[in-house]
Amino acid sequence: MSKNSKKGTRKAASRSGTNKNPIIIMSVILVGLFIWIMSQLSGPGTPLATSNQPVTAPVVNGVQMLSMNLTAAGYEPNNITLKKDIPVQINTNATADAGCVRGLMIPDFDINKALDVGQDSFVFIPNKTGNFEFSCQMRMSTGTINIV
Numbered sequence: 001m002s003k004n005s006k007k008g009t010r011k012a013a014s015r016s017g018t019n020k021n022p023i024i025i026m027s028v029i030l031v032g033l034f035i036w037i038m039s040q041l042s043g044p045g046t047p048l049a050t051s052n053q054p055v056t057a058p059v060v061n062g063v064q065m066l067s068m069n070l071t072a073a074g075y076e077p078n079n080i081t082l083k084k085d086i087p088v089q090i091n092t093n094a095t096a097d098a099g100c101v102r103g104l105m106i107p108d109f110d111i112n113k114a115l116d117v118g119q120d121s122f123v124f125i126p127n128k129t130g131n132f133e134f135s136c137q138m139r140m141s142t143g144t145i146n147i148v
C-alpha cells in the first residue's frame, strides 16, 4: 500500500512536469488563432467608405459636369480626371454630418469654398495640366484632380 502510494505521487510529479508543454502549445495556438481572427476582421476585404477609382466628368453644353458627395467619410469621388480648358461645374451634395468636408480647397486654382448642406455647386476652369490635390481646410480629407 505504502509502496503503491509512493509510486503514485512520483508518477503525478513527473506528469505535472511534462504537462507544462501542452499548456504552452495550447497558449501558442490560442494566441495564433486570436491574431488570425483579428487579421480577418481588419483585412483588405473590408470595403472603403470612399472610392479611389478615377472618375471622369461628361461634357454637357460645353461644361464638364461632376457630382460629388461630401460626407463625414470624405469626398466621393476623390480621384477625378478632367480635360484642360473646359469649364468644370462641381455639383456637391453634403450630408448634415459632413463637417469640415463641406470645405473644399484647390490651392493651385485659388479655390476655397464653403459648401452648403444639401446641394451646392461651383465652377472653375482647369487651365493647366497635372495632378492637383484638393482637401478640406485642415487637409484631413483629401482627393486628387488629374487634368489632361
Ligand SMILES: [Cu+2]
Residues within 6 Å of the ligand: 100, 101, 136, 137, 138, 139, 140, 141
Ligand atoms: Cu478637415
